[in-house]
Amino acid sequence: MSAINSVTDLTVEGDVAVITLNSPPVNALSANVREGLFEGFKAANADPAVKAIVLICEGRTFIAGADITEFGGASKGPSLTEVQDMMENAPKPVVAAIHGTALGGGLEIALVAHYRVAVPSARFGLPEVNLGLLPGAGGTQRLPRVAGVEKALEMMTSGRHAPAKEALEMGLVDELAEDGKLRETAMAFARKAVAENKPLVKVRDNNTKVEAARGKPEIFAAFRKANARKFRGFLAPEYNIRCIEAAVNLPFNEGLAVERKLFTELVTGSQSAAQRYTFFAERQAQKIPDVPDDTPLIPVKSVGIIGAGTMGGGIAMNFANAGIPVVIVELKEDALQRGLATIRKNYERTASRGGLTAEQVEQRCALITGALDMNALAPVDLVIEAVFERMDIKKDIFTKLDAICKPGAILATNTSGLNIDEIASVTKRPEAVIGLHFFSPANVMKLLEIVRADHTSKSVIATSMKLAKQIGKIAVLVGVCPGFVGNRILGARQREAQKLVLEGAMPWDIDRVLFDFGFPMGPFAMSDLAGLDIGWVKERSNGETIRDVLCEADRRGQKTGAGYYDYDENRNALPSPFTEKVIHDFIVKSGANPRTISDEEILERCLYPMINEGVKILEEGKAIRASDIDIVWQNGYGWPVYRGGPMWYGDQISPAKVLAKMKEFQATMGDQFKPAPLLEKMVAEGKKFSDL
């Protein structure tokens, strides 16, 4: 074996050369890896004793893409294109042997091999779209030539990883190897290619599948239309589509030129910067400075949930989906049966759309059982309480849990803002108590705020973080404070939205500004959807707020056909003259004069206090880092990914501007705009939010 460089080896076995990459953790295409590939293929190409070449990777995966940390910096060593040319133009068969994931640049490398062999667990994808990019090394031109236009559109705009079997069916893989036998299968394939004098297949020359879509612009029009809502605001999906159009309509090299131009535009733009930041921010959020990786974990083989309502049921589904049995405890038989029936209905709805088989529905439902007695929770490893947000009820439950649950069990509450230290104080094991704050609908929303109380043990934290990953959630560790991180920042925005209305902005103006910014909906549309009467008590309502008046008029949101908005028969929201009059009356009563409020002011008034609240949260140590706040807001509240999150956004507009505006608002509107002391300090020191 001879080392090409620190991450690449070349061995020759008989007449087959094997180039082996070993660049942990994911064999990303850093300068070193590109150099190793380039030199390795150059040597193997030139060696007359070598009749075929196999490329294989050590470690957990084949090449998982370009090295994302290198984007934006000066490029060193051979370019990816130079490596690809060396491979594709090899005068002997090149076989890529794939395990783990061949993603992005990794798949683009595999696509210039003449043949591909993979283990059944391997997965294939061009996930650049999730980084606000497109595959910039020929992937946009080669994937449609292998997989066809429809498949390429779907894979490249979703970033989905296709399993090996599907890859085989679409022609992306030539042969499947048995698990554990990748190397020998690829070697045998290479020898056979030599023996049978198989052609050196270049994907670039294969035009059959792209020609099939030529002269059919309706394919693209229909795809754009079907996905318009999903792609709204994002540049990358549209740019990926344009590259596939180029693959269909232009010769290969001209298609490559389109790809290069659009890639450059994306990689230097603000959206991709925010999306690349998000990639690393998500991974950072998993790291807890004082909870080391080797912290002992508590095995969680069974879960108990208290409360069969919407929240409890949704939480239960997460665990059943991961194969973990759940027992749900309710007070009354009818509530329990209703909860279990809703879970079944949800699974059946997924099945009717093709997301699950009938058998999977039965398997998952069988994992969720019900009980009316809390003693059923005695054997479980984790209990999650999901009942009303009332401290007295929660304390009562935790007192009982303390008596019933086995030693070592994790006792979690799904409270969205109550003081978890107070809840823990009624138990003799506060180290076992933690907050697991799911977001509604809990089986769908990605975010899990994991709330660390004063005495929560490191094992309980580490176990909760790991469990979150197991059930497909993005977890962020936060501290105890009213509303925790997400709802506390939401509170700052909601307060401003309500005040703006009393100054003369209409709910639909505010919603439009926030929708155009990229949120899926504005605060008032959201209230209408959730129901205006959440927390509203008819008997105590006295017309004191706009919401009171609307609820008293039975305008309680979409469910009653009217709320802040009127709704037509298709549930389209329409500005409401009724609401407008209610607002007007309120303003007149307060003695104020309604004024015209610019879109710019609406945006600044809604967003800057959120950033300021984020700084306070960091100041109080309730979030570990600014990027954790951004991950909460992206995954729990629909902050547009291409704008990073409130803290990232704050850095883009500049902390000094945020501070100046907050001071301006404070001078004219009062101390609710008082800048956080840390904001003043960081601006004085020239720091950014990302430094916090």
Ligand code: CAA
């Ligand atoms: N570049 C740099 N670092 C990367 C990386 C990449 N492409 N992919 C993963 N990493 C790093 C992660 O940051 C993480 O580092 P830390 O341990 O320091 O946090 C480490 O590798 C392990 O990653 P994960 O925690 O994500 O591990 P996983 O096993 O859960 O997932 C994976 C592995 C599926 C490969 C996942 O990491 C992933 O999706 N990576 C990105 C793949 C991708 O987007 N590739 C396209 C890159 S862009 C491109 O290729 C453009 C082009 O056309 C040339």
